[in-house]
Amino acid sequence: MKQLIPIPTLHLFSVLDKLLIELLSSLSPEEWNKPTVARLWTVKDIAAHLLDGNVRGIAILNGHQLSPPDKPIESYQHLVAFLNELNNTWVTAMKRVSPQLLTRQLESTGKQYIEYLHTLKPFEQAMFPVAWAGENISLNWFHIAREYTEKWHHQQQIRDALGKPGLMARQLFYPCMDTFMQALPHTYHHVAAGINTIIKITISGREGGVWFLKKSVEKWQLQKQQPETAVSAEVILSPQTAWKLFTKAISAQNAIADSRIKGDALLADTVFKTIAVMA
DSSP states (O other): OOOOOSSOOGGGHHHHHHHHHHHHHTOOHHHHTOBOTTTTOBHHHHHHHHHHHHHHHHHHHTTOOOOOOSSOOOSHHHHHHHHHHHHHHHHHHGGGSOHHHHHHHHHHHHHHHHHHHHTSOTTSBOSSOOGGGTOSSOBHHHHHHHHHHHHHHHHHHHHHHHTOOOSOSHHHHHHHHHHHGGGHHHHTTTOOOOTTOEEEEEEOSTTOEEEEEEEOSSSEEEEOSOOSSOOSEEEEEOHHHHHHHHTTSSOHHHHHHTSEEEEOHHHHGGGGGOOOSOO
């Protein structure tokens, strides 16, 4: 029997790419230079970063490996610093490229990048683990889902900066949030609680959903089924607050102010420390 992929996202990449190209093709020079929640990056900078992701995937498809870091990667923060340097080098160089050429390159490389993703067997070991979920080894389906969240949230940052309609249809939004939620067990790994303690996380609206974090003997586990045990704490997030919280676009304090907490507030607090990007 065919094994089901826990979070299917591969079929959505072409949808996101089409929406991105349509959006970028419509922008004025002023809009390309608008600031975003990605702090030092403009709309054009984020588009350049999305192109970088495509180019790296295509390079791997053609047997080209990334140059090794010039310093040993001995911690999560070392990895983040290395990736930040790679990202910033690319974005700085792409300032020389016109918006029109950048858009054409995104359109061309997007198709090739999706071809690369289709070569990956979902349940084989991924080349890169999903570090923000605390994994040292990940399967390709999770790697692909992580790449989907990158495509989704960076385009969402552009739309947010421009005041354009967001990628909030359930078809596109829910898989991103479902992937982000995989960071919760790792975020809670140091939180002490009794066995079978349950934390409920709700993203409101038709595009949202419900997840449960359950404490077992050895670790916290994420599930979607309503547990028999009573819920000790619940966090209710709006869709806008959720995507911005998990991508570090707003502070934990602002997210708390915009959310509802029921039950044990101390137990719920760690939800607001969850980051599902490399940061």
